[in-house]
Amino acid sequence: MGRVTIADVAKRAGVSLASTSRALNGQVASAATVEKVRQAATELGYIPDTAARSLRTRRTGQLAFAVADIGNPVYVEMMREIESVVAAEDYRLVVSRTGDADATVDLVRDLNRGYVDGLILSPLRVTDALVAALEESTVPAVVIGRLPDGAGVDTVMADSEGGVALAVEHLLTGGARRIAFLNGPADTTPGRFRHAGFLRATAGNADLVTAEYSADDFTIDAGYAAASAMFDSTEAPWDAVIAVNDLVGIGVMHAAAEHGISVPEDLAVIGIDNTALTEVSHPGLTSVDLGSARRGRKAAQLLLARMDDPELPTRAVRVPPSLQVRGSTTAQLTSVSALASGEGRTT
């Protein structure tokens, strides 16, 4: 016996195709019909076909999550949350890479193939073409990141400026005066806003010496390379470095160790994202928590809500930052005690 279709079930149950479909989908049907159909369906081992149903209903039961690098811990964290939210509503999750700016636009255009009911996108770079594609798309999307004001697309954003301000504040309290910001690629959303946050937080503080460097990528290796160059240069020695993310921050710590610079005594280091890596490094890496898990969760919720009601006004949710202090900025706190304190997140 080949594939069991709803027609087979109908025949076996002795009712019409239509009644069978209704009984199976909880539509109006007499109790007797429902019973007969259920029975027949289980006996036959009937499993409804996704493609046929999608073609008819114009819904796929699938959502997409698209990011630049699925390997980045921040995106993994988002993905976990998103998966758990959407799986609870019986949606499957498709993951895709955004690739470069053009590829990202293609990806959004491709949504019209109708393979998903919605998209959560976290683009590294936002172009006009992308915004246009997003607005024109018939498939609802939520962007995790920053879009131009007035874009008709739901967004969930981190408060990068506020977050970096917490880091700067913490360093100032600790007595740091010479603070460097080690950025990643500056033309990206995180690069731009985290850098802006640093400029804003340090501006107008006369006895502060600052400078900005940038790593070629948001990785440990790139952070290590940039920090090495930084330490080798003739610049004034820094009291502290704020890295654009934890990976780059870890790279800084590696470079520091190699240069005989001890953390936190000679140099304080702060990362951003508060990923699991922060508790693995030694000393633990103080990090700005931009709420990646919460952003993922929120994005999923926004998407589900919009799919439920396309007429909803565009929303922009901002997730508040917090600072998690660890050994890389204070001698009192070791990575061990930070670990023992579990999931504690300061507000």
Added chain:
Amino acid sequence: MGRVTIADVAKRAGVSLASTSRALNGQVASAATVEKVRQAATELGYIPDTAARSLRTRRTGQLAFAVADIGNPVYVEMMREIESVVAAEDYRLVVSRTGDADATVDLVRDLNRGYVDGLILSPLRVTDALVAALEESTVPAVVIGRLPDGAGVDTVMADSEGGVALAVEHLLTGGARRIAFLNGPADTTPGRFRHAGFLRATAGNADLVTAEYSADDFTIDAGYAAASAMFDSTEAPWDAVIAVNDLVGIGVMHAAAEHGISVPEDLAVIGIDNTALTEVSHPGLTSVDLGSARRGRKAAQLLLARMDDPELPTRAVRVPPSLQVRGSTTAQLTSVSALASGEGRTT
């Protein structure tokens, strides 16, 4: 204007529906027809509908990757490789959680809904019901892990025994004689085989003192808890601990630090999986590389090959292990490769 269908394109191009489809899909068609159709399609902004095509062709262009925890670095690494292999062949990747044993079976049964063309599964626990479901499934699957001999399912496996043997060998060479194995849940595939490898590698060595413990989970926290209990107990002090994976190994290092046990001087620690975490911890964690990236890549290739030809004999590929030595076992850094075992053994 609503959705643009192939009928619209046909009309505009002035040719039949069938010719349009053929022209679009690279089937036999005159150059002139192809040109007209291409033209019409782009003018109209035609985008083929996935559901309709799937219903007709019985292919979705989607593959699934199912694991217990998408957050685990090992699975992330596999996923990256898988994504890159299948994306090159224009497949989309659906990620799902396996959940418990029953849920895993349900997941496999659910494949008959036809939402993917194939599955890559890395189950934590393999039950008879799972093997049966896999064998009965109409959708091809590749298992990353261990299946009972003779199961008619393609598998990609790590050489856990060989890998652990490398670790033991390394420790013996370094002079360790009291070696503990810190397992994870023992009823899982990794738990079982890695433990077996430890027993085998240490068996028959009279002047070796060994013991096995187990952590409740494959996580840092569980490793930390188990190691703490271990260090608190009255057992003979260990020269070395081999952890079931890197996460647990990191937990051991945290516990050791807290107990004033210094690594590697007082205690050597070895992890398994050789994830990125090994280079973040301090000292770096010596780790057995079981080839997770290669296993992911290989699994994807096997799956594509099987989809291409369902009549292929069942294959069991074994990926050779290697040991990456880092500071947690010695100051000098070297890499020991395993003797390459044959790849592509046919069952």
Added chain:
DNA sequence: GTGAAAGCGCTAACAT
């Protein structure tokens, strides 16, 4: 509450 029938958008026989 139930059944007959239409049709979602596409591809693949089959005939020409």
Added chain:
DNA sequence: ATGTTAGCGCTTTCAC
């Protein structure tokens, strides 16, 4: 090489 037509499996009017 091209057109006609059937039909993938399902849901949803519409009429009773």
